């Protein structure tokens with residue numbers, strides 16, 4: 311393409327010419343801050359997605375439909391996903407990603423698991439003998455509260471939830487996050503979850519959000535007959551993890567623990583002690 315010949319003009323323009331320039335040009339030349347203002351507005355939109363609060367129920371519904379399409383078929387679990395605002399549990403800068411099927415950082419080197427994995431664990435829990443009979447998780451223990459997102463889902467699905475976290479800042483964050491949702495049946499404990507929580511034992515359902523080399527003896531001791539435990543566990547060698555399900559079966563007064571292994575997963579490590 312050939313450019314139309316520019317009219318000959320003198321350069322630089324005299325001040326008298328600038329003041330007579332058309333308004334739009336003048337604004338562009340004289341308001342360089344416009345770009346900065348635009349960038350600030352874009353950044354603000356990203357940091358706190360406007361409308362996500364208002365539309366979040368719809369965005370969540372789309373996540374629920376996706377989970378359903380991918381095979382999650384427990385209606386109570388899907389209902390819990392539809393109700394709990396995941397974006398309120400993560401940093402505002404990450405809120406925009408909250409309804410994607412992705413794990414997200416929650417600080418202190420920890421992550422909130424992706425919804426499909428959380429859904430799978432909850433569905434496995436709901437299939438425990440006692441849970442299936444009651445249509446809910448009954449008295450439930452969670453190890454690894456993190457930001458409290460899974461705790462909120464568990465709260466919807468159980469009669470009472472005890473959730474333990476070993477990192478104080480995350481325990482405090484979960485108190486704040488869950489406080490906003492006013493869940494009455496959730497008890498948050500700061501401590502080493504490897505020891506379980508004796509005062510509220512036994513539990514019908516136990517779920518761990520961090521994976522160790524073994525299933526701590528305390529968890530089995532605190533699992534009620536008919537109860538089910540779901541936890542990620544390192545395979546021998548420690549390089550890969552699988553979801554492990556343990557059912558407490560009581561037969562003629564004798565306790566048996568039936569263990570099955572499921573798909574490979576990737577969870578943060580289960581650690582000892584508190585920090």
Ligand code: SAH
Nearest residue numbers: 454456457459460475476503519520580581
């Ligand atoms: N369910 C959480 C995911 C948290 S990630 C959520 O929805 O956000 C796993 C959490 O387990 C981390 O916060 C980690 O600090 C915690 N954790 C690891 N070992 C633990 C232990 N022995 N006792 C309690 N919490 C533990």
